[in-house]
Amino acid sequence: MTDTQANDIYRDGRFLADGWTYLADDDPVPADGAVFLSLSRFLADLAVLRGRNAPTGVVVEAGEDVRSIADEFAHVAAVAVAFPKFTDGRGYSTARILREDLGFDGEIRAVGDVLIDQIALMRRCGIDAFAVSHAPTRAALEAGHVPRVDHYYQPAGRADEVPTGTRPWLRRPA
Amino acid sequence: MYRYDEFDQEFVDQRIAQFSDQVRRRLKGELNEDQFKPLRLMNGVYLQLHAYMLRVCVPYGTLNSRQMRKLAHIARTYDRGYGHFTTRQNIQFNWPKLSDVPAILKELAEVEMHAIQTSGNCIRNTTADHLAGAADDEIADPRPYAEIIRQWSSLHPEFTFLPRKFKFAITGAPHDRAAIQVHDIGMQIVRSEAGDLGFKVYVGGGQGRTPLVAKLVRDFLPEEDLIAYSEAILRVYNRYGRRDNKYKARIKILVHETGIDELRGDIEAEFEKIRHGVLQLPADEVRRIETYFALPPLDPAATSARFDAKSAGNPAFAAWAERNVHPHKVTGHASVTISLKPIGGVPGDASAEQMEAVADIAETFSFDELRVSHEQNLILPHVRLDDLDKVHDALVAADLAEGNAGLITDIIACPGLDYCALANARSIPIAQEISERFGNAERQRAIGDLKIKISGCINACGHHHVGHIGILGVEKKGEELYQLTLGGSADETTSIGAIIGRGFAGDRIVDAVETVVETYLKLRANDNETFLAAYRRVGDAPFKEALYGTA
Missing domain, CATH: 3.30.413.10 (Sulfite Reductase Hemoprotein, domain 1)
Incomplete structure (x- = not known):
């Protein structure tokens, strides 16, 4: 992954120390501590991971099918959705499928090329944490300056968006 | 037509504020061109060969006269006095300054228009039948x-x-x-x-x-x-x-x-x-x-006595009406094509003055409504037959009365190498030359329905693949070369045209088109067999023979 091992994470309006470690596929899985594994590693090591007593997360790369972990949510504390380039929009579908179709309620974080102008879109798709290395994006987030349009022409299945106006597909932030 | 409510207006206003901020950050250097590019594209701003280009959305090609006047105002104030109507039923301005774009978007928002998603890797303007509702x-x-x-x-x-x-x-x-x-x-x-x-x-x-x-x-x-x-x-x-x-x-x-x-x-x-x-x-x-799109209150008892008399007495009017007037669902009415294809002109271009003239005509004679067709013409959707002569007079005064809808000079052409950063070859000058070559009214009518479409590169913005005669400009060893395709069509019998053979140099392509047309005229079964029908009946061979001789 590119630059995503920043040691903090933007969540709930601020940067927090990130307690998660991203493991390479040949790193041993520690007994303790929150770790992210690749999707293929997670599926391969499922038998062991099911018995693990610390948080396990899964990194879903663009192009990987998040539905392949749908039966294992009991053992998934967080999902990292990868955006290899900000113009690669596959992660938006991954996030919506996770939240709306599969009902995943743990953390979904965006990792990779995470830029300020996409934060609002990512949020609407169910992403609630952001690993940010891009300096102007970090500065804008710290200043609370997130460009967004808070009139939505399509329901995105989120509890914090409420119907508005006469058209049944319109939404506003709650 | 659709009218914004408060929600729609606030949405567009917020979007402009968002984009204005992005432009500000770009001009300050906080965003580099790579980061700015997808953002400006989402708002219709392209970086072209010579300048930025702004593409304004005309949703499904429908607009009113107030909106058309605003487009004229923008052309005059921020551009060089004209605009270019596109095959996505939009309009683009070729010479705005990036720093003016936020102001232009604000002006557009005053008349319920925007440039959202007119470019970029997103869902673009949905196009519709330009005669929709009529x-x-x-x-x-x-x-x-x-x-x-x-x-x-x-x-x-x-x-x-x-x-x-x-x-x-x-x-x-x-x-x-x-x-x-x-x-x-x-x-x-x-x-x-x-x-x-x-x-x-x-x-x-x-x-x-x-x-x-x-x-x-x-x-x-x-x-x-x-x-x-x-x-x-x-x-x-x-x-x-x-x-x-x-x-x-x-x-x-x-x-x-x-x-x-x-x-x-x-x-x-x-x-x-x-x-x-x-x-x-x-x-x-x-x-x-x-209900926003309800048919305006047309008079079902409208007659055509005046139209019939004017047609009988004025051959120029009758000839124009024969091509540019289309049947309407309400008796006594018609839809009208305003040709943006003057002989020798640039397909799809309109000056600010012409846009204003069209707005006036629409206000007076077509219930304030206009359309942009994907064939780069304008449409008056709801005109009384007995008003058509007055409409024609007004169009003549605005230099917009070419009666060539659907004829060989009603050409679709992309901007080509005159504007576009992607183009390999010029499109507009070829369109102009074809238009001049076949511009004679009797000759065009004798040829009948024939759609020529010209693209200046393989991206095919000029829809050459579905032209009855398609022309594709390519670059070969530093020279512009034009390939001919025949038999394309974009209607309910859609087909992709077939390349007829090796390409032609820029100074030979119009002769080649003429050869194809003359070949068709000689072999058609009768005067009513269109080029496309004839081509589908006889295939490539006679055209190949005429263009290249026997192998």
């Missing part, structure tokens, strides 16, 4: 559905960074004037045997390097599922469309490589998960939106 062969007006698609697709959080751009087209009539089979999604309004409204859905058509005719993905989609099914298609495309090569990234390639049957299975599976949810369209809301 044509006598229509099952239902496609524009309410196009408007619903416009709304649903506006800043869609999931579908803003697709593999490539994505285009919907929709027609309400069995005779396809919207080229739906060369779109990413093409919809045709149909009625089920039970009498319910719905859509035939085509997917994966397109032009560009790999021209493909769309496949029928669903025979009948109920009206209430319009958005859910669209979302299902877009989700499958967003996840599985190729991103390794921009020339293989359109959904047509996914359809072609996956196969329509397997892809249909994926789409239907996604659709089943969401079809009964919040995306289901309530019928009463669709009916409410339809």
